[in-house]
Amino acid sequence: MEDGHLSLGKxxxxxxxxxxxxxxxxxxxxxxxxxxxxxxxxxxxxRCSVPRxxxxxxxxIPILSWLPKxxxxxxxxxxxxxxxxxxxxxxxxGMAYALLAxxxxxxxxxxxxxxxxxxxxxxxxxxxxxxxxxxxxxxVGSVTERLAPDSNFIINGTNGTESLNVSERxxxxxQIACSxxxxxxxxx
Numbered sequence: 001m002e003d004g005h006l007s008l009g010k011x012x013x014x015x016x017x018x019x020x021x022x023x024x025x026x027x028x029x030x031x032x033x034x035x036x037x038x039x040x041x042x043x044x045x046x047r048c049s050v051p052r053x054x055x056x057x058x059x060x061i062p063i064l065s066w067l068p069k070x071x072x073x074x075x076x077x078x079x080x081x082x083x084x085x086x087x088x089x090x091x092x093x094g095m096a097y098a099l100l101a102x103x104x105x106x107x108x109x110x111x112x113x114x115x116x117x118x119x120x121x122x123x124x125x126x127x128x129x130x131x132x133x134x135x136x137x138x139x140v141g142s143v144t145e146r147l148a149p150d151s152n153f154i155i156n157g158t159n160g161t162e163s164l165n166v167s168e169r170x171x172x173x174x175q176i177a178c179s180x181x182x183x184x185x186x187x188x
Contacts, residue, residue, distance in 0.1 A: 062124050090116070090131050100137035102144045103177060104170055108132065143180055144173040 018026060036044070058065045090112040098108025111132050119130045153169040154162050 061121060063121050094132050097132040097134060097137040100134060101140040101177060102173055103141075107174065107177075140177050140180060144176045147176050148172045 016022075091109060094108035094110075094112030095105035096108065098105050098111065101107075115130045119128065123130075148169060150164055150169065153165045153172075155165050157163050
């Protein structure tokens, strides 16, 4: 409650004299928001609403944000042609890289197709090519051949002949390659 005016070069200020209880009321003591408790913070984190759910979905699955805005008339022909071109290159390349990793070529097809589909849905850039790499394939091949050499899968046949159990060897090498991939992903 300030009242001030200028009279003859003097400024006069009149204020109410406050006691402690009146000061608490005027200063609004105790009305400041206190820091939320851990329980309140947890409740706020776990609170679900439609806008919050939409934000979480658009963050984790970016295709949902850009696909509705995609201009099919302008872009579909070029994108289909470029997709076919990349596919024509990736499929034989993936098969060859599977052989470098000492695996059957069909696993190269898997490694050429599935990562691209997963990145299409969960990736943040529309302008990227995901696929196999020769150096990594050779490194995986050296591990699979060292841990599962052909000599471990020789079957004694009749009349002293020996043969190689290819299916058992290949399945064990796939297990090694998958374990190596998961372990590398955890490290990264």
